[in-house]
Amino acid sequence: MLQRSKKTDTCTAPEIAKTSSFRRGEPIYQAATAGKAWRVITGSVRLDRTEADVVMFAGLAVKGDIIGAETLLFGHYSFDAKALSDCALEPWQADAARPLGETLLETLTAAERRAADVISLRCGQAVDRVTRLIHLLAKENATKAAAQVAMPGVRDMAEITDLTVETISRIISRLTKIGALSRLGQRRVLLRRFPLQAFPA
Amino acid sequence: MLQRSKKTDTCTAPEIAKTSSFRRGEPIYQAATAGKAWRVITGSVRLDRTEADVVMFAGLAVKGDIIGAETLLFGHYSFDAKALSDCALEPWQADAARPLGETLLETLTAAERRAADVISLRCGQAVDRVTRLIHLLAKENATKAAAQVAMPGVRDMAEITDLTVETISRIISRLTKIGALSRLGQRRVLLRRFPLQAFPA
DNA sequence: CGCCGCGTTGAGCCACGTCAACATAGGTGG
DNA sequence: CCACCTATGTTGACGTGGCTCAACGCGGCG
Numbered sequence: 001m002l003q004r005s006k007k008t009d010t011c012t013a014p015e016i017a018k019t020s021s022f023r024r025g026e027p028i029y030q031a032a033t034a035g036k037a038w039r040v041i042t043g044s045v046r047l048d049r050t051e052a053d054v055v056m057f058a059g060l061a062v063k064g065d066i067i068g069a070e071t072l073l074f075g076h077y078s079f080d081a082k083a084l085s086d087c088a089l090e091p092w093q094a095d096a097a098r099p100l101g102e103t104l105l106e107t108l109t110a111a112e113r114r115a116a117d118v119i120s121l122r123c124g125q126a127v128d129r130v131t132r133l134i135h136l137l138a139k140e141n142a143t144k145a146a147a148q149v150a151m152p153g154v155r156d157m158a159e160i161t162d163l164t165v166e167t168i169s170r171i172i173s174r175l176t177k178i179g180a181l182s183r184l185g186q187r188r189v190l191l192r193r194f195p196l197q198a199f200p201a
Numbered sequence: 202m203l204q205r206s207k208k209t210d211t212c213t214a215p216e217i218a219k220t221s222s223f224r225r226g227e228p229i230y231q232a233a234t235a236g237k238a239w240r241v242i243t244g245s246v247r248l249d250r251t252e253a254d255v256v257m258f259a260g261l262a263v264k265g266d267i268i269g270a271e272t273l274l275f276g277h278y279s280f281d282a283k284a285l286s287d288c289a290l291e292p293w294q295a296d297a298a299r300p301l302g303e304t305l306l307e308t309l310t311a312a313e314r315r316a317a318d319v320i321s322l323r324c325g326q327a328v329d330r331v332t333r334l335i336h337l338l339a340k341e342n343a344t345k346a347a348a349q350v351a352m353p354g355v356r357d358m359a360e361i362t363d364l365t366v367e368t369i370s371r372i373i374s375r376l377t378k379i380g381a382l383s384r385l386g387q388r389r390v391l392l393r394r395f396p397l398q399a400f401p402a
Numbered sequence: 403c404g405c406c407g408c409g410t411t412g413a414g415c416c417a418c419g420t421c422a423a424c425a426t427a428g429g430t431g432g
Numbered sequence: 433c434c435a436c437c438t439a440t441g442t443t444g445a446c447g448t449g450g451c452t453c454a455a456c457g458c459g460g461c462g
Binding site: 356 | 439440441442443
Binding site: 051057070094100102108111112116118119120122123162 | 310321
């Protein structure tokens, strides 16, 4: 294992809730253990469910999403969470200044929309799926024409889109070749915002 | 359009919340319109999202699931809902006898689990996907060894699993041939509870 | 150094998509 | 009642997108 835990607080300003940082690939929490709910500040997180001894991809969280809300009800997590890219989380609790119901409803509808996003990542041709995934991960750092994206490993991308690592790798090469993507360092890319269907074969 | 609206109440007992019935294929509500939240009593419902003028499958609800909770926050629905099989719904509101937060949290975690189920419907080989879908629809009327399932149309099953109608049809024929499924009338089947992986080629 | 995990690329094959023809059920009008 | 129509489901033949298997490059680490 190359990643080492680095849960030091990255935020020193006292008036802001403390954030925790996780390195790409690092586990954030395990199903059936106790802990708090979190809000994703930067980076992306993958949720997994173990069923009949098989770990399956079960959800994705990006900037602004809440994960682990089920602990507030059950006292323990229902999924495993793992950092897809380097990421920062802050503890989440219902905002005292607003009615609890409203906050939870907001979380609920956000979760439903995110779920629909994830479902759409498993729909249609491989190029489109990978492109949609990268767009989804680009929710932050986005300008109008392009966005910097911290890329997860090919294995994670494969499990999220239900493709194979070979296909993911080939598609990223292809997107790079046609200029839809440029590498910025090892695991960052610049995504040019093409209309999704405007790719030459 | 062959289906006619039949929103008469099917439940006459005064102490129970009134249910509404919908026929297979009938729209339940449209995105951006106002209405209430519902709990699915029997049957199954499909949710769709329209994005860039394309209608995409976005979620699935079976017995016990809550749909349309977002109206409580926004005042209008975010998805289209359509009956996959004949189904009954009852209006849903937070139970006055319990804290609102608890009810909503329960709904939230149920939604997340259902989302993970739906994601798993787009994972792996076609036979497994269709089998998982039928098992999911069999949440009601289940005995230990077998379950009666009201089948959606092949077109809906195709869009849910991201397969084609031809593949769905072929797989159902195959499952029937090997005895995993028996037809009970036109659109009901008896599902024998095999371990999922125990299918001969 | 060798080892290991990750990513990349090629060759071949097969599961599923595509296209086409046909079957069946219901609905509608005469 | 039948004749006709349309929506839905079924089955076959064929092509292909993505999977499989295999080889190799690269970087980090003991």
